[in-house]
Amino acid sequence: MQPDLLSGTPARAAAGAAARGSTPPSTRGFPLVGVLPHLLKDRLDYLLSAREQLGDLYTIDLGVARLVALNHPRHAQHVLRDNARNYRKGGAIWESVRSLIGNGLPTSEGDLWLRQRRMIQPEFHRDRLAAMCDLMVQAIDDGMAGFGAAAAAGRPVNAERELPHITMKVILNTMFGSGITKEEADAVGGSLRYALDYMLLGAALRALPSWIPAPGRRRFERSAKAIDEHVFRFIAQRRAQPGRGGDLLSILLATVDAETGEQMTNQQLRDEAVSMFLAGYETTSVALAWALHLLVEHPDLLRALATEVDEALGDRRPGFADVPRLPLALAVVQEALRLYPPAYWIPRTAIEDDEIDGFHIPAGTMVGVMTYVLHRHPDHWEAPARFDPGRFTPEHARARHPLAFIPFGIGQRQCVGKEFALMEGQLILARLLQRYRISAVPGRTTRLHFATTLRTSGGVWLRLEPRPGR
Numbered sequence: 523m524q525p526d527l528l529s530g531t532p533a534r535a536a537a538g539a540a541a542r543g544s545t546p547p548s549t550r551g552f553p554l555v556g557v558l559p560h561l562l563k564d565r566l567d568y569l570l571s572a573r574e575q576l577g578d579l580y581t582i583d584l585g586v587a588r589l590v591a592l593n594h595p596r597h598a599q600h601v602l603r604d605n606a607r608n609y610r611k612g613g614a615i616w617e618s619v620r621s622l623i624g625n626g627l628p629t630s631e632g633d634l635w636l637r638q639r640r641m642i643q644p645e646f647h648r649d650r651l652a653a654m655c656d657l658m659v660q661a662i663d664d665g666m667a668g669f670g671a672a673a674a675a676g677r678p679v680n681a682e683r684e685l686p687h688i689t690m691k692v693i694l695n696t697m698f699g700s701g702i703t704k705e706e707a708d709a710v711g712g713s714l715r716y717a718l719d720y721m722l723l724g725a726a727l728r729a730l731p732s733w734i735p736a737p738g739r740r741r742f743e744r745s746a747k748a749i750d751e752h753v754f755r756f757i758a759q760r761r762a763q764p765g766r767g768g769d770l771l772s773i774l775l776a777t778v779d780a781e782t783g784e785q786m787t788n789q790q791l792r793d794e795a796v797s798m799f800l801a802g803y804e805t806t807s808v809a810l811a812w813a814l815h816l817l818v819e820h821p822d823l824l825r826a827l828a829t830e831v832d833e834a835l836g837d838r839r840p841g842f843a844d845v846p847r848l849p850l851a852l853a854v855v856q857e858a859l860r861l862y863p864p865a866y867w868i869p870r871t872a873i874e875d876d877e878i879d880g881f882h883i884p885a886g887t888m889v890g891v892m893t894y895v896l897h898r899h900p901d902h903w904e905a906p907a908r909f910d911p912g913r914f915t916p917e918h919a920r921a922r923h924p925l926a927f928i929p930f931g932i933g934q935r936q937c938v939g940k941e942f943a944l945m946e947g948q949l950i951l952a953r954l955l956q957r958y959r960i961s962a963v964p965g966r967t968t969r970l971h972f973a974t975t976l977r978t979s980g981g982v983w984l985r986l987e988p989r990p991g992r
């Protein structure tokens with residue numbers, strides 16, 4: 523039985539064409555907390571039910587705040603592309619992110635964003651990815667020690683806990699050079715994870731005056747300070763040894779903006795470095811944790827993937843030329859990103875009044891492109907809950923709405939690390955399958971837990987059996 527979500531508007535009338543300028547239908551919530559109890563109980567399934575009952579566009583009542591949920595690809599087209607100028611990264615959630623990454627690429631706007639994007643984007647082009655591939659594979663191998671230890675001891679391993687060691691190492695090596703020690707990497711990783719977890723709570727707590735002892739705020743401040751200390755030291759080390767590496771930090775240190783002739787200050791470098799950590803390490807690790815969970819739940823696909831990896835690579839180290847030879851690995855990562863997009867919603871605030879699907883969107887409204895729901899929209903995905911990497915063959919992809927799959931966002935603010943993350947996902951799966959036979963651990967259940975990204979509750983427990991001679 524679906525919860526009764528309506529606030530009096532007949533559901534199908536709301537889902538159909540709205541009278542111009544009308545108010546979106548709304549979920550019905552409790553005083554002060556709105557529908558938060560439903561969200562905590564039913565998690566994101568609540569949002570799927572709400573779309574079914576209220577239509578593609580409706581308001582979520584969160585008690586202290588209201589959010590217009592946008593669930594259709596045409597909404598993504600409107601808010602993130604066609605009328606993106608009217609939708610800024612404002613509001614409590616972005617202020618919370620800003621408190622950690624300052625004016626890094628994900629949060630900056632206007633001329634500053636454009637200048638930074640111009641400097642950073644070329645670092646993710648194909649030729650740079652090709653140059654990074656070796657460093658990436660080295661980092662994956664180094665970061666896999668925890669998997670190796672568990673396999674050797676015959677212990678089950680929680681992939682969700684182990685994968686961040688790999689993705690952190692990958693970001694550190696490729697973005698900031700390999701001179702950073704394991705202890706430093708672990709310390710930054712721990713502080714970042716806490717700070718990231720705090721983002722949603724931090725957004726909710728922003729309404730409170732700073733002298734009220736809010737839960738977690740002090741620890742967040744301590745984590746942010748620890749991150750700063752490390753990152754400023756990495757920057758100082760690089761400044762002391764100019765031209766030492768081809769990593770992103772060295773390049774940003776040396777880059778002069780062609781139009782303004784300016785170089786980045788230490789503060790801007792710090793903001794960009796923390797942004798890369800934040801944007802690129804947890805997202806990729808949770809996506810891969812889900813991919814592994816889905817694979818062990820579908821042993822036939824896992825076998826097919828192991829065969830692909832064996833045929834493409836045998837037991838040799840993969841290089842950049844091998845990446846296109848792992849199409850099933852790519853499709854598995856994409857299908858995991860469809861079902862469990864780490865960035866499960868993309869928030870914006872309207873600057874001026876607007877109209878979407880005939881509904882009036884007043885200036886100041888917080889809107890969210892609900893990626894999780896859009897990726898399961900029944901008009902665009904057949905049997906949306908089914909794990910089926912076959913959806914990502916080029917023919918299938920061509921046949922559907924181009925914005926029915928947007929785990930990396932879309933428009934000018936689309937993820938700069940998209941190709942990097944996909945390649946990393948393919949290579950991590952390949953390296954694991956080259957070394958181990960992987961299976962599920964009976965009795966362990968994995969459930970969805972939505973925090974700042976889409977985690978699991980219960981972890982992703984795997985049994986790893988070392989493959990002879992690997």
Ligand code: HEM
Binds near residue numbers: 628798809
């Ligand atoms: C599976 C992994 C990843 C996912 C799902 C993901 C998702 C996203 C999404 C949805 C956005 C757009 C946010 C918005 O429009 O508000 C974004 C932006 C961004 N991502 Fe990623 N990302 C991933 C990996 C990475 C990696 C590996 C890096 C860097 C190494 C990275 C760096 C960035 C940056 C810098 C931005 C801001 C771009 C801008 O505003 O110009 N991401 N990401």
